[in-house]
Amino acid sequence: MSEDKAPITRVLIIGAGIAGIQAALDIANSGYEVVLVEREPSIGGRMLQLSETFPTLDCAQCILTPRTVEAGHHERIRLMTFSEVTGITGDIGHFTATVQRKPASVNWDVCTGCGLCQEKCPTKVTSPFDRGMGKRKAIYTLSPQAVPNKPVIDREACTWFTRGKCRLCEKVCPVHAIDYEQQASTTQVEVGAVIIATGYTLYGLENLGEYGYGQVPDVVDGLAFERLLSASGPTAGKVRRPSDGKEPKQVVFIQCAGSRAPETAMPYCSKICCMYTAKHAMLYKHRVHDGTAYIFYIDVRAAGKRYEEFYHRATEEDRVLYVRGKVARVFREGDQVVVWGSDTLSGASVEIAADMVVLAPAMIPHPETLRLAEMFGIPANEYGFLLPAEDNILPVETVRPGVFVAGAVTSPKDIPETVAQASAAAAKVLALFAQWSGVPEAMGISVGADAS
């Protein structure tokens, strides 16, 4: 340790998806302080965008909300949302992180989260949270049960910032929390260890033209379909085509859109798409009983606990039609989306005139991860995924002491694995903090006590 000052038993966790939240709760519930930094205005990450989760079909909000609420209320967790880590100095035991908070244009200390401003705001823009499937106001929270339930103003959309007109939200706010002049703020945070859990985003399929993504309106990606299926989503869970809002009777799901494609996109497998696509097809059939769901696949990868039985159920109970073969082209013909695929067994090319196509794109690390890798001096592979100290036996440590990683930031993985890695990272931090604070002795347990 650099100075002789005692090491700080506080942890900085970057990213408040399910990984960051789980690690934060494990550490905070063990009596130590946590600083949880999140880019978005509220915590929950990708899981908040999901409708239901495989293999149990639990509604994602129902199992995530208790965690976000607990983290939001925890006296030892300091939430810093709408913020990013812009600098780090020092090393294990004595890190100093610079955290910059973007201007929310709303004074959160005063705001009660009553939602009046969101109701009255006249400006609507397409919602990135809903992956373009719905609209949101210029002043917004990510979802009705956001934690913290405080809005921010999207300065590129708000007519006050773009054309100097409106200020309606300021007028209706009962507690005068709106503050258009609010500036970005930076704070320094002293911590002893860091956990990076910045998660993933989806590969942009614009440059995979053959799937018509971006040109054909009724070709959407997996996360967008999650929003359509979600009870609190833009269509309240009803499956609607983006082009004309009709209920699609034939839906084609395409696997490995950008994954396992060394020449054209990402060579690696994104691990969870086989499972969430089976789930998409099942949930689609639960809502449109007379619909037909086709899945074009190369391999069905259902290896986790109860995953194979879930895939079995999709074919047996929900009659999902699996066709083994890659899709060559998706194009629009009249109001239909024509899919040119193939079937390996019959060796034949297969054509389906569908109403809607859902792509399972490759998972890539969050764009910010490369910046963090350089900042912390941690190696990343050529696709931007951070590298753990050793693949097999040190999966959550990094080459830099005191800095740990968890979740999809190291490679695509499902929720149980993410949660396990989050708790594993927490265990490493707890071990450091226990040694530094000498907690066990204080509790009357002599180190080296005869364990018999």
Next chain:
Amino acid sequence: MKRIGVFICHCGINIAGTVDVKRVAEAIRDYPGVVLATDYMYMCSDPGQSLIRQSIKDEHLEGVVVAACSPAMHETTFRKASAQAGLNPYQTEIANIREQVSWVHQQDKEAATQKAIEHIKTIVEKVRYNESLIPLALSLVKKTLVIGGGIAGLQAAIDIASAGYPVVLVERSNRLGGHVAQLSGVYVNFDAARDLLQSKLRAVQENPRIKVFLQTEVEELGGYVGNFTARLKHTADGQITYSEQAFGAVVVATGHSLRPLAMFGEYGGGRYPDIIDALTFERMLAPDGPTGGQIRRPSDGQVPRQVVFVQCAGSRDPEHHMPYCSKICCMYTAKQAALYRQRVPDGQAYVFYIDIRSQGRDYEEFVQSAMTQHDVLYIRGKVARLYEEDGKVIAWGADTLTGKPIEVEADLVVLATAIMPAEGAVELAQRLRIATDEHGFFSEAHPKLRPVESLTAGIYLAGTAQAPKDIPETVAQASAAAAKVLSLFSQRQLVAEPTIAYVDEELCSGCGLCIPACPYQAREMHPWKHKAVVHEALCQGCGACVVACPNKACKLRNLTPGHVLAMMDAYLAEV
């Protein structure tokens, strides 16, 4: 009359999609004792919980009923919320109108709405008679028992001990290292398994807080979280000794076994020497193995020129074997085939598969390299029969593209047999009183968000004992289990639910019928008062004693006969 507030949750469309929540609120509003009945989209959310806190203050509520999902989901959440508003948490009860009403009556909305109303009325009656209770404080032994000396047990022990808490690591065989010790190299970089293991073994040997007991099994586990007593059976060279120790937490890392060859009639049923399973082939690849790393046919010791690898032998086969996927065979087979090609350059390897499941980082690229650089021939189609003739093993497979049967004459066939729980796993689960699934894998508390906790407080799971998984996932789960132990040990003392049994001494005649009725050994006779006595720490509030007691002396806190009769009256009353 106690002032009771009723809060009805929509749960998105999960409840409101079937139950007419508005009508339910109106019907409950004028029920005796109910001073407030309202509804909200998501009661478990921040706004929902503040609605409860605010209503308790504004309406001076003395009891709260939340009509929402199962108590297992949010009972603690809502009790904490009402406690924050100063109401004793045990004055808050949940009416489950999701799992017990809306989810099971989706076709009949009217009946569902009626049932929800009746259901809420019974819980209002319960709250009416509830007493305010204080949780019990229990001592906490900060020592962990880790069962299983494989990579999972080693990692859990290391993480717990490095945080300063003593660990007892119990392994029934005479060596540590489990299956990893039997491996040659590991995917994806062919690192020697022994070196990976060495760092863990050294960490265990060098840490004074970890005490290892080889050739030892858990004979019995009594007690409860924070105060387990384990009876260990040591079998050192023939004679058996027992020892007993107290523990606060247990980590179960008992690993797995492979489905025996004898189960596969169509693959020779174990009768042919040159048809072996992957672990036997792995031993052959291992430098410290029986053949010193040389690949030899068991029958005649020759170098096999043609080797067939058969995937999904017993996995993904609900009809005859296991319905689940064993997850790691696609990867270790690619590794074994590549190693075979390196050691027998003019040998030809075939892999008959259905789906290749290479999902981890660099896994897909690893299998591609097996196909391209090591030119292993992958054929998509399952092998139907294996038999030996003229010293060759004949494999009858098939190929999807041509849809035709394919026959390969091999010198050696390696079966990727299904992963099964370790022997004795189900018996161990009974001794530890934790649940297993229908195959014998230990059941986790929640498949998505609590993968390393069992449903029994204080007992955690790690590794293939919970489900098939590879080394990185096993190591992560082991550390995660350690984190749970460390969180548990960070508290000064444990807090237990007060809704347990008690004895009304005036009515107790000391007949002792309740003592054998208790499944948790939580009751005994008072030494001289000749009355039954409850071990508050052991009692789980299951009510078996209440039923056994002939003169109603034994009651459960907040579920006395009075409660039950009132609830029944409400339920059966004409609407």
Next chain:
Amino acid sequence: MRIPYYPGCTLNTKAKGFDRAARQSFAALGIELAELASWNCCGATFPLSRDNLLDLAGPVRNLVSAAAEGDKLAVACSTCFNVLKRSNLVMRNEEDKREKINFFIEADYAGQVEVVHLLEVLRDEVGWDTLAKAVKKDLSALAVAPYYGCMFLRPPREMGFDNHENPQILENFIRALGAQVADYPHRAECCGNYIAAFDLDTTQEMSYLILASARKASADLIVTSCPLCQFNLDRWQQDLAMKHGGFRPIPVLYDSQLLAIALGLDVTPFDLDRHYVDPRPVLAEKGLI
């Protein structure tokens, strides 16, 4: 001991030798195979698709007449055994079909008869050791390859006849007679069934796979319980010898013929001369006839 016996059409025509050998051998062992008073063709293939009930009418009529004569029905041919046993299961387990068929053939049968194969009678009633004691000839120099075909073993859930991937009943039968078992991998592969009628090449290749493998396991002869398998294995061996140089034709006997020989009975009524590959030279060479 007397057991109702169902010979089947072919055992009255082409495979008369099979039938006579069975009756006389069992008589020698003290069991009277009492032919059913009235019986008709068993239908030869169990109707695979579940809907047509007519195919069951034939076999059930036999079961009805068997019920009048005892609680067991012994069958010699493995195909008749398969069809009768599975039809019996339908009458025992599938109520709607039972009613329709009973109405159709004006009977009231509920599957109470137990359909057994002659080999099962040997195993359960006689017992392999008693059989071994009754053997008069020394077959120790004779290597016999057991051939099961499909009908004995499949579908395993319904036939429940021995371990369907590794059966042993014919092996035990051969050892009980004192002969050696020639173990070869294709005991349960298909002989070609009726395909000879229109695709001779396929049938010949299917039988060649079995015959060549038995020879490779140094078998002197093959024993089977099904007249159609016996025909398909026996009939084309001359053509196969020409087509596959080096293949030495191998005689194919019925299990009851081998039994009769072992019990030292006079073999003339058993039509050994009517086999395409004459078994007599090898039997004589081993001093058995």
Next chain:
Amino acid sequence: MATQATVSVAHTATSSATPAARGTLRVDPTFLRTVETLSHENIRLCYYCLKCTAGCPTAYAMDYGPAHILKLVQLGQKDEVLRSKAIWLCVGCETCWTRCPNGISAGHVMDALKQMALREGYAPAERRVLVLHRQFLTSIRLFGRVHELSMLALYKLLSGDLFTDLDLGARMFLRGKIPILPERIRGRAKIQQLFKRQARGQG
């Protein structure tokens, strides 16, 4: 080995119902449901591991192996399947059902398809098999038992391949394997009545 019809990568036989320039299949999911009901088999459970094709004794002689037939049924290729040679080559040996990891019997499906082919007037690719089966039943209808000579003679006449195996018939006859006069059984009238009732009933 018997000559095999190799299935080229670009599918050759186009289904007449939906001719497409590139030999493309049109998927009709309803056919799967019909065949499942008729055969009482859960074809949709199949994940095409091809264990059935691998173990099927006559697969190599078939234009489409058992798994291939299930896939064509799944993809709704009715003509393809009902015209195939494969469904007539299945001998009902139940090896596929015995080993299928999902408990599907391709044999039962083939049987159902045979019935469908006959009912919808598809000429069986193997006409002579049908003739053989019919003669078999005729022999039972007339005599209550199978009388090989009359059966083979009639089969020869109807199937048109008069001369192959003629020596077969003669030699079997000479060796006394085939009795000249058919055995008449007493229950004949009963059997004929069954056939008439069946003819009226199911047609």
